[in-house]
Structures are given as structure tokens and as C-alpha cells.
Amino acid sequence: MQRKDLIALGFMTFALFLGAGNIIYPPILGQQAGSELLFAAVGFLLTAVGLPLLALVAMALTGGSREMTELLPKQWSRAFWLILFIAFGPALVIPRVAVVAYEMGMVPFLDTPQAWQLALYSGVFFALALLLALKPGAMINAVGRWVTPALIVLLCAIAWGTLSHPQDMIHATTMAAPLSDGLVQGYMTMDCIAALGFGAVIGQAIRQLGISEPKAMARYTIYAAIIAAIGLSLVYLMLMYLGATSHSIAPNATNGGQILALYVAALFGLPGKLLLALTITLACLTTAVGVGSACAHYFSSEFKLNYAVALVGVMLVSAITANIGLTQLIAISAPAVVTLYPLAVALVILALVRHKLPNALYAYRIIFPVVALFALLDGAKAAGLLAESSIQALEHWLPLFSQGMGWLIPFMVTLAFAWLSGYGKRSIQVA
Numbered sequence: 001m002q003r004k005d006l007i008a009l010g011f012m013t014f015a016l017f018l019g020a021g022n023i024i025y026p027p028i029l030g031q032q033a034g035s036e037l038l039f040a041a042v043g044f045l046l047t048a049v050g051l052p053l054l055a056l057v058a059m060a061l062t063g064g065s066r067e068m069t070e071l072l073p074k075q076w077s078r079a080f081w082l083i084l085f086i087a088f089g090p091a092l093v094i095p096r097v098a099v100v101a102y103e104m105g106m107v108p109f110l111d112t113p114q115a116w117q118l119a120l121y122s123g124v125f126f127a128l129a130l131l132l133a134l135k136p137g138a139m140i141n142a143v144g145r146w147v148t149p150a151l152i153v154l155l156c157a158i159a160w161g162t163l164s165h166p167q168d169m170i171h172a173t174t175m176a177a178p179l180s181d182g183l184v185q186g187y188m189t190m191d192c193i194a195a196l197g198f199g200a201v202i203g204q205a206i207r208q209l210g211i212s213e214p215k216a217m218a219r220y221t222i223y224a225a226i227i228a229a230i231g232l233s234l235v236y237l238m239l240m241y242l243g244a245t246s247h248s249i250a251p252n253a254t255n256g257g258q259i260l261a262l263y264v265a266a267l268f269g270l271p272g273k274l275l276l277a278l279t280i281t282l283a284c285l286t287t288a289v290g291v292g293s294a295c296a297h298y299f300s301s302e303f304k305l306n307y308a309v310a311l312v313g314v315m316l317v318s319a320i321t322a323n324i325g326l327t328q329l330i331a332i333s334a335p336a337v338v339t340l341y342p343l344a345v346a347l348v349i350l351a352l353v354r355h356k357l358p359n360a361l362y363a364y365r366i367i368f369p370v371v372a373l374f375a376l377l378d379g380a381k382a383a384g385l386l387a388e389s390s391i392q393a394l395e396h397w398l399p400l401f402s403q404g405m406g407w408l409i410p411f412m413v414t415l416a417f418a419w420l421s422g423y424g425k426r427s428i429q430v431a
Contacts, residue, residue, distance in 0.1 A: 001206075001209055001211060001220055005209055006220065006223055006224070006227075007227070009202070009205060009206065009209075009220065009223075009224045009227075010223065010224045010226075010227025010228055010231075011148040011149065011152075011227070011231075012148060012202075012205065012224075013056075013198070013202055013224040013225060013227065013228035014148060014227060014228040014231040014232060015147060015148040015151060015283075015286040015290075016194070016198050016201065016228075016286060016287065016289075016290035016291075017052060017191055017194060017195075017198075017228060017232060017287075018151070018231075018232065018235065018283050018286065018287070019093075019097055019283055019284060019286075019287035021100075021189065022048075022189060022191070022232070022235075022236075022283075023235075023239065023256075023260065023279070023280065023283055024255060024256040024257045024260065025048075025185060025188075025189055025256055026044065026235075026236045026239035026240045026242075026243060026256065027239050027240070027242055027243035027246065027256035027259040027260050027263075028243060028253065028255055028256040028259060029044060029181075029182065029185050029240055029243060029256075030239065030240035030241060030242060030243025030244040030246075031243040031244060031246050031247065031250070031253065031259060032173070032174050032175050032181070032243075033173055033175055033178050033181075033182070033240070033243075033244060034170055034171045034172050034173040034174065034175075034244055035170055035171065035172050035173050036173040036175060036178035037170065037178075037240060037241070037244045039178040039179040039182065040175065040178040040179065040181060040182035040240070041182060041236070041237060041240050042179060042182065043178070043179045043180060043181065043182025043183035043184075043185075043186060044182040044183070044185055044186040044236060044240070045182075045186065045233055045236060045237075046182075046183060046186065047182075047183050047184075047186030047187040047189075048185075048186030048187075048189045048191060048232070048236065049186075049229050049232050049233050049236070051186075051187070051191065051192040051195075051345060051348070052191040052192055052194065052195040052225075052228075052229075052232075053195075053225050053226070053228075053229045054192075054348050054349075054352065055192045055195030055196055055199075055344070055348045056195050056198075056199065056202070056221060056222070056224075056225035056228075057221075057222055057225060057352070058347075058348045058351035058352050059195070059196070059199040059221065059351075060217070060218035060219075060221040060222050060225075061218060061351065061352070062351050063214060063218075064199060064200070064203060065196045065197070065199040065200060066081070068196070068347050068348070068350075068351045069081070069347065071354070071360055071361050071364040071365070072364055072365070072368055073365070076368065078302075080340070080343060081298065081302070082302070083336060083340060084193060084196065084197070084340050084344070085197065085294070085295050085298045085299070087336045087337050087340065088193055088194070088197050088291065088294075088295070088337075089197075089291055089292070089294070089295035089314055089318070090295065090314050090317040090318045090321060091321065092334070092337065093194075093287070093291050094288050094291050094292055094295075094314070094315075094318035094321075094322075095122075095318045095319075095321040095322035096322075097284040097287045097288050097291075098121075098122045098125045098126065098284065098288065098318070098319070098322045099118070099122075099322050100280070100284055101121075101125060101280055101281045101284035101285070102118055102121045102122065102125075104257060104261070104276070104277065104280045105276075105277040105278070105280050105281040105284075106121055106277070108261070108273055108277065109273075109277070115323070118322070118323060119323050122319050122322045122323060123319060125284075125285065125288070126288070126315045126316075126318060126319040126322075128285065129285060129288040129289050129292055129315060130292070130311060130312065130315045132147075132285075132289045133289045133290075133292050133293040133296070133311055133315075134308060134311060147282055147285070147286055148286065150282060151279065151282045151283060151286070152231075154275060154278060154279040154282070155235055155238070155279065157275060158238070158242070158264060158267075158275070158276075158279070159238040161264075161267040161268060161272075162238060162241060162242045162245070162263070162267070163238075163241075165267060166241075166245040167245055167246060167248055167249050167263060167266055167267075168245045168246060168247045168248040168249070169245065170244045170245060171244075171247050180403075184403045184404070184405070187404075187405065188404065190337060190341050192341065192344045192345050192348060193337065193340060193341055193344050194291070195348075196344055196347075196348075197290075197291060197294035197295070197298075198290055198291075198294055199221075199294075200293075200294055200297040200298070201290055201293045201294050201297065202221055202224060203217060203221070204293075204297065206220050206221065239256075239260070242259070242260070242263055243256065243259055246259045246262070246263050249262045249263060249266050250262045250263065260276065261273075261276060264276045288318075292311060292314050292315055292318070293311065295310075295314045296310040296311035296313075296314050297310075299313070299314065334382055334383075335379040335380070335382040335383035336379065338375075338378050338379045338382040338404065339375045339376055339378065339379030339382075340375075341375075342371055342374070342375040342378065342405075342407040342408075342411070343368070343371055343372060343375055346367065346368070346371045346407075346411055349411075349415075350363065350364060350367065350415075357418070357419060357422060358419065358422035358423045359418075359422035359423075362418060362421075362422050363415070363418035363419070363422055366414060366417075366418055367411065367414045367415055367418055370410050370411065370414045371407050371410070371411050371414075373410075374398075374406050374407035374410050374411075375407045377394065377398075377401070377406055377407075378401070378404055378405075378406055378407060381394075381401075381404075382404075394406065
């Protein structure tokens with residue numbers, strides 16, 4: 001692979017992850033962290049960048065995302081991927097990015113936003129995303145060589161304004177534990193799920209460049225992941241510093257989107273609003289392209305559909321969802337995502353260590369149900385299905401349950417048990 005192709009592949013991977021949520025999370029973290037920004041940033045980068053990077057590396061080493069569940073019973077594996085791609089795709093993520101692009105990119109310029117304006121905007125948005133995603137090989141050219149560089153230029157303009165003209169001094173922290181708070185907020189970006197979905201897109205883009213040998217594909221996937229991780233880290237650090245110097249212009253902000261909008265407007269005025277609108281729109285568009293393509297790859301292989309037909313279906317359902325009951329759909333889908341995420345993280349860790357396990361099949365089949373059980377408790381809490389007394393009891397007896405990670409300690413204990421007890425089981429060969 002030529003160097004320019006590798007750079008374009010890395011840029012495409014970077015852009016696929018850099019959605020609106022990734023731009024909005026860091027500013028509020030930076031504002032809250034204040035004088036303890038460094039500790040919060042380290043925690044955030046470990047989980048928001050480290051976990052997706054590990055997921056891409058794990059897929060490269062195992063041969064693909066679907067291979068990561070090959071040691072699970074077939075029904076478990078199929079249910080996991082089906083729920084993941086429904087929640088990850090047309091039920092939540094794709095329509096949400098279109099609505100975020102509309103609200104941050106168009107609504108500031110409208111006097112009285114109307115429903116038909118959202119319908120028109122989402123129609124154009126998804127038509128463009130469809131055209132970019134129709135040919136995965138062409139996507140690396142469109143996204144990696146044109147859209148992403150444009151996005152990087154816009155982000156550099158915001159970074160230059162922030163670093164040369166900070167709007168305030170850094171204030172004292174409002175966090176009790178900046179490092180752990182950063183870890184949790186980075187975890188809650190849930191980009192590990194995105195990495196599992198994007199694996200097929202990245203693999204297809206590499207094959208379109210004429211590379212099909214498994215070891216070469218794994219190597220280039222890891223290179224692309226490292227480029228993306230570096231880019232994401234720089235963007236997150238810039239946005240966290242922006243948030244840390246935003247107290248005077250956004251003292252009562254409740255989310256990072258408000259901080260970013262007020263800061264950019266203070267730096268650049270009306271051109272700043274246009275700059276932010278274009279930045280958010282491009283970030284959302286690349287995410288929609290990547291997620292839509294990943295979902296289409298899954299549905300076409302799982303249900304024997306033509307890729308183009310599956311992609312049109314995903315984009316059409318997403319366009320409809322973006323215009324009807326998105327709040328209700330988020331309320332339904334968010335608990336599913338909270339439940340799936342621990343399973344995704346556990347699969348990534350198992351994929352990285354499974355060649356070291358004395359009996360990988362045994363380990364997978366006792367660890368996965370345990371993680372699923374405790375992940376269901378996190379999901380039930382997110383869905384409001386647990387009584388307050390149950391929540392209080394679980395928060396008392398289950399470490400990290402209050403932070404949405406009640407599955408972590410049971411996973412670690414079960415992994416240690418599987419590792420030690422696996423020596424007494426019949427060993428198997430793992431491809």
C-alpha cells in the first residue's frame with residue numbers, strides 16, 4: 001500500500017469515529033475538570049481512545065469482527081450482532097447524528113424551525129450519505145482524501161482560536177475524582193461498539209486497494225487505528241482545553257454543545273457560527289456514512305441481501321426515524337446500548353488474551369453469561385425498570401454500579417477463575 005493510501009485510510013478511520021457526540025463530550029469535561037484537567041484528560045483518553053484502538057487491534061488479530069464471537073454458541077453470537085447493528089444503526093445512532101447536525105448546523109440560522117425543514121434537511125443529508133457509502137472503495141477517496149481534510153482544517157481553525165485567544169483562565173476543579181470521572185465519561189462515549197461495526201468498513205476499504213492477504217490486512221488495520229487514535233487524542237485535548245477556559249462565556253452550560261457554540265461565536269462571531277455548523281455537519285455526515293455502511297455490510301451478509309439494497313433500507317429507515325419520535329426511540333434504544341457495551345468490551349479483552357488462555361472455549365462460555373447478567377442490570381437501571389431500593393442495594397454491594405460499570409468486577413473475577421480452572425479442562429486449538 002502506498003503511503004498516501006495509508007494516510008487516507010487512517011484519515012477515514014479517524015473521521016468515522018469523530019461524530020458529533022465525540023466533539024460535544026470533551027468541552028463539558030474540560031470545564032468541570034478545570035485545574036485538574038491533566039488527570040481528567042488521561043482518564044478520558046484511556047477509555048475514549050484506548051478502548052476503540054484495542055477493539056480495532058483485536059479485530060485485526062482475530063481476522064474480523066464476526067470472528068470475535070466464533071467461540072460463543074451460534075445463537076448467542078447471532079443475537080449479539082443483530083441487536084448491536086439495530087441499536088448501533090437505524091434505531092439510534094444514524095438518525096441521531098442527522099438530528100444533531102440539523103440542530104447545531106441549521107437551527108441557529110432559522111427563525112422558527114418547522115417539521116418540514118427537518119424532513120427536507122434529513123432527506124438531503126441521508127441522500128448524500130447514501131451516495132458516499134454506496135461504493136466502499138470510493139468512500140476512502142471521498143472521506144479519507146476530501147471530507148476528513150476539510151474537517152481537520154475546520155478543527156485546526158477552532159484550535160488556533162482557542163490557543164491564541166483563550167476566553168478565560170482555568171478555574172478550580174468541580175470534580176471530586178478527576179481521573180476516575182474522566183475514565184467514566186470516556187467509557188460512556190461507547191466507541192468500542194462503533195469500532196466493532198467499523199471493522200467491516202475498514203476491511204472492505206483495504207481490499208478495495210488490492211490487499212487481501214490476512215496478515216497484511218491486519219497490519220494496515222492497526223496502522224489506520226493508530227493514525228485515528230492520534231488524531232482523536234489531539235482533538236479531544238484541544239476541546240477539553242476549550243472547555244477549561246470557557247467559564248466566563250458559558251458559566252451555566254449543561255452540555256458541551258452549548259460551550260462549543262458560545263466559545264466559537266465569541267472567537268469568530270457570525271463566521272464562527274458558520275464554521276461550527278460546517279464542522280458539526282461534516283462530523284455527523286462521516287459518522288452516518290461509516291455506520292450506514294457497516295450496518296449494510298452486516299444485513300447484506302446475514303440476510304443474503306445485495307449491499308446497495310441493504311444500504312438503501314438502512315438510510316431510508318434512518319431518515320424516517322429521524323423525523324418521528326426520536327426521543328422515544330432513544331429511551332428504548334439507550335438501555336440496549338448500555339447492555340451491549342460491556343459485552344463488546346469483554347469480547348475485545350477476550351480476543352486479545354484468548355491465545356494465552358488454557359481453554360478459550362471454556363472461558364468464553366462462562367464469562368459471557370456472567371457479563372451479560374450484570375450488563376442487563378445496568379440496562380435495566382438505564383431503562384428505569386429497577387426499584388429505587390434495588391438500585392441502592394446494588395450500589396452498596398456492587399462496586400462501580402453507580403457509574404454504569406457494575407459488570408467490570410464480576411468480569412475480572414470470572415476471567416481469573418476461567419484462567420485458573422481452565423488448566424483442568426481439555427484444551428482446544430484456537431484459530
